[in-house]
Amino acid sequence: MSRIAYVNGQYLPHSHASVHIEDRGYQFADGVYEVCEVLDGHLVDEKLHMARLSRSLEELQIPHPMSDRALGVVLREVVLRNKVCNGSVYLQVTRGVAPRNHFFPPDGTAPSIVVTARNASVAKSSALAEQGVAVISLPDNRWDRVDIKSVSLLPNVLAKQAAREQGAYEAWFVDDEGYVTEGSSTNAWIVTKDGTIVTRPANEGILKGITRTIVLELAEREGMAFEERSFTIQEAQQAREAFITAATTLVMPVVSIDDMTVANGTPGHIATTLRSLFHTQAEIADT
Ligand code: PDD
Numbered sequence: 504m505s506r507i508a509y510v511n512g513q514y515l516p517h518s519h520a521s522v523h524i525e526d527r528g529y530q531f532a533d534g535v536y537e538v539c540e541v542l543d544g545h546l547v548d549e550k551l552h553m554a555r556l557s558r559s560l561e562e563l564q565i566p567h568p569m570s571d572r573a574l575g576v577v578l579r580e581v582v583l584r585n586k587v588c589n590g591s592v593y594l595q596v597t598r599g600v601a602p603r604n605h606f607f608p609p610d611g612t613a614p615s616i617v618v619t620a621r622n623a624s625v626a627k628s629s630a631l632a633e634q635g636v637a638v639i640s641l642p643d644n645r646w647d648r649v650d651i652k653s654v655s656l657l658p659n660v661l662a663k664q665a666a667r668e669q670g671a672y673e674a675w676f677v678d679d680e681g682y683v684t685e686g687s688s689t690n691a692w693i694v695t696k697d698g699t700i701v702t703r704p705a706n707e708g709i710l711k712g713i714t715r716t717i718v719l720e721l722a723e724r725e726g727m728a729f730e731e732r733s734f735t736i737q738e739a740q741q742a743r744e745a746f747i748t749a750a751t752t753l754v755m756p757v758v759s760i761d762d763m764t765v766a767n768g769t770p771g772h773i774a775t776t777l778r779s780l781f782h783t784q785a786e787i788a789d790t
Pocket of ligand 1: 538659685686687688689690710711712713714715748749750751
């Protein structure tokens with residue numbers, strides 16, 4: 504099946520879809536993005552993703568490319584045309600095309616928008632979750648506006664590659680005070696010995712993950728103890744459980760941190776429960 508991408512108003516064959524060489528996303532990483540889960544062909548937590556997209560655009564003074572309603576139509580169309588059942592839809596908006604110059608382009612420059620979608624193997628992801636994954640830690644060398652979901656992801660790319668080269672799945676960034684901020688493309692969590700779920704507050708040093716928001720709501724709904732506070736790598740290594748969250752991985756148990764086994768080295772009960780209940784709390788779009 505040939506894949507289709509949406510680019511600036513057109514649905515194009517994926518292999519021929521392209522943006523201009525002077526797109527500011529290409530030249531300056533001057534853009535933002537969202538990744539939304541697709542479950543049985545339905546968008547998951549669309550409203551929260553759209554709200555975060557709006558916030559990212561506004562923080563960077565990039566004009567909205569279209570209304571949320573119109574964007575919803577495009578997202579659904581791309582999912583449909585690519586026959587995505589379970590997977591994700593990717594949406595990127597940049598400040599548009601203009602002769603290369605660090606200043607913002609003239610008012611009225613249209614933002615560029617690209618939407619793609621792809622299937623992902625549920626079986627593979629479930630198998631990984633049954634086994635649990637390893638993480639490594641690295642100093643957080645990112646800028647201080649990681650709350651904006653910007654496509655400027657070089658430190659994240661280097662961290663993820665470092666993880667792979669060390670046989671791990673994810674890299675956790677650690678701030679100057681020795682506290683874990685988040686993963687290169689996921690939020691970081693632990694469960695303490697007394698069973699309290701812990702994740703860093705979203706007001707500094709992390710992206711406020713949509714999956715994170717839903718997991719906190721789920722923990723509350725299920726009467727699980729949770730706390731938003733920072734933790735160190737040492738605390739995580741001694742924890743009862745650890746896990747990561749993102750729209751693409753959902754809740755993924757962590758069984759090793761910097762080569763130290765977490766608990767008995769198998770996925771924990773709380774992480775596994777949160778994973779299995781996740782879609783009972785997430786908002787699944789009707790169409
Ligand atoms: N990443 N932190 C970072 C740095 C991320 O890049 C992501 C998501 C998250 C989790 O956010 P959410 O729960 O809304 O997916 C946290 C996406 C999936 C990506 O870059 O592919």
